[in-house]
Amino acid sequence: MSDFSTLGLNDQLLAGIVKLGFETPTEIQTKAIPLLLQGTRDFVGLAQTGTGKTAAFGLPLLHLIDKTQKHAQALVVCPTRELCMQIVKDLEAFGKAGGGAKVCAVYGGTSITQQIRDLRHGVQIVVATPGRLIDLIERKAIDLTKIGYVVLDEADEMLNMGFKEDIDFILEYTPNRNSMWLFSATMPPEIRNVAKRFMNQPVEVSVGKMNTTNVNIDHQYFVTAQPHRYEALKRLIDFNPDIYGIIFTRTKMDAQEISDRLTREGYNVDSLHGDLSQQQRDRVMNGFRSKALQLVIATDVAARGIDVSGITHVINFELPDDVEVYTHRSGRTGRAGKTGICLSIVTARDVRRIRDIEHIVKTKMNRLEIPSGKDVCRKQFFHFMDKLLATDISHGDYETYLPMLTEKFANVSKEEVLQRVAALEFDRFLKYYENAVDLNIKKTPERPMAGAGDRKPFERRDTKGRSFEGGGGNYQKVFVNLGTKDGFYKASFLQYILDLSDLRKDVLGRVDLKTMNSFVEVDKQHVKKMIKAIDGKTYKGRKIRMNEA
Structure with missing residues (x-):
């Protein structure tokens, strides 16, 4: 050795x-x-x-x-x-x-x-x-x-x-x-x-095969309707009571919204995205490393560089556009010889992309059913019982209180005590899940998309089947009065306009960054949203102008 x-x-x-x-x-x-x-x-x-x-x-x-x-x-x-x-x-x-x-x-x-x-x-x-x-x-x-x-x-x-x-x-x-x-x-x-x-x-x-994922990771996916994504996420979290992991979202808006909702519902979570100050990011990461936080909801860019041991689960709230991003996400778990689980919440339209991921990374992804409400309650109940039996009572002067406890519960049977303990612990779960609906979409035969045989996996196309790469008829050029004189380089400029508009990078085509101004190709479907979000804002005291070129 x-x-x-x-x-x-x-x-x-x-x-x-x-x-x-x-x-x-x-x-x-x-x-x-x-x-x-x-x-x-x-x-x-x-x-x-x-x-x-x-x-x-x-x-x-x-x-x-x-x-x-x-x-x-x-x-x-x-x-x-x-x-x-x-x-x-x-x-x-x-x-x-x-x-x-x-x-x-x-x-x-x-x-x-x-x-x-x-x-x-x-x-x-x-x-x-x-x-x-x-x-x-x-x-x-x-x-x-x-x-x-x-x-x-x-x-x-x-x-x-x-x-x-x-x-x-x-x-x-x-x-x-x-x-x-x-x-x-x-x-x-x-x-x-x-x-x-x-x-x-x-x-x-x-070292190892490129574009392959860690063999210690179990890849699973769950198919549900778009409006049920959040409920599916909650159910998967509840079904894994010892979960310690990262939930990946496409946008910072999604990361913040999911974090806010889960926090309001009693989960120990926080978000990590580009709008946070360094002090806020440090606070989130310190809480996550110390396990005061059970989950961090993060965008891909914000999660780069997170090196935390013992992550049990990675959850894709949505699949990324790029297979390599999927590999990076899943690689956060299953480290140092430990096993990990990567869960993906997908819609019926995404199932073909699952096949693409399997083909590229040479890894089988297992389709599982989203647990029912009864399944979740049962899992939580057994977890609580195991936790109760494993509780260390060797430290602490508990014997002092035994006479009082014995007297207090003298007329209460052992079965009733257990029922009352269970009621205290599970009342919220039982009420929430007693009428829980089935979130699964039933399996349907997967047929290849017409004309898709020669496409590269994850290649983005417009409504007429033309590739988005390299610009073209599906883009509208817009003018913005920001350039290198404002301290921008291409990467920082792209990040700035995407953060302001909350759009994804794949809606942009060519970017021509000049000294005093720039021209950006934007997918025609998103031009109005971008202009509305950016035109009239200020940058370093100067009013930003953005309009169609």
Whole structure:
């Protein structure tokens, strides 16, 4: 059995790893670390979320940097602030035994002044999100010319989120790097292009089959009518009383609305989306990690970088548009050898997409019935009984109260006591579910859609069957008086207009971002909604104008 001592790491790092309780490296760590310790080879590592990628690049970085130098020697770029903070936390933990390295987190949503101050104090490793890093570059607050090692973590996600131009910009500002390490769960053509443009004959290491999901995850789906989605969600939560997980929604509006409704009905939940301040996000994540919250309702972007152990369930309130997003979502559970469950709530129209997911990720998804009201009550009842029998009564002076309890219940039978306890615990469930309707849609034969044989899975088309890719007749061009002079890059601009309008990215076509203004192609069905949401708003004290071009 391999251990970390065989990989070539220095004694200080090995001591730190032992203190953390690490014994056997994962497959990506075993394959990547000896190569990366050379410090001169460009590298592409393909591995799913949760396989130990941070240690795979973090330990070599800590081994290679010169701690006597006070300038930045390594740069790690990742898609979200949550992942940014998690990487910093891991790097600091890895390096503790050897005095560690000075690591600085650079991300949006918090004081840039403090981050500039931290950089000036001298750091060896910078971990950054693209937008804030570019802001610092343009302010000349960070010098990347002495960066020897560049890591792109979750590169596919950064490209999915629209950071392609930002990544290109950043890499142009690191001309003297010794090596570049790219880690990704998938290898789409965009990643190949980055490797071709900026890397020199990279060594490629692939762990496991790409586009496949964790074998420890049980994939289930439940078919109901659109208006019954929320009731189906509640029933699935109630049917899994020990659930500890993440519910994924398409939009921040859905995340907030579901969170508010579940909270009003007594569930320990909170939401995580782009409208929250950093302080609010930290409060939610602290509550989730401590298990004060049983569930977090999150959008895909907001959930990036969440690294919480022990998640039992992932629930897709709606299926994502992209198979790779499904893989990332489900990968939040079933980690570290544990089993997990991924539940998807779908309508009859979505069933064909289930087949597409199965085909791409090579995983069988099991169709199950949404539990009846009686099933839920029965499950809760047995859970309560098990919990009652497992209650630890060894601590506490309960014997002092036994005489009083015995006297109080002298004329009450054991059966009646149990009935009363059950009534106290289950009165709400019994009342709620006594007349519960069947939420299932009965199975119907699945027939292939006419003319769909040559389509790619999840390819979006207009009403005439034309692909949305590349723009065209189904789009209307709109003008908006915002541009690069306002501090926008393509990714931040897209995120800004989508957040204001609460629309999805797939309603947009080409985006032409200019200095003073921009032109955006918008699906004709959504043009009026976008203009209504954005026209007349203010940005940095300036009134926004948006109209059809």
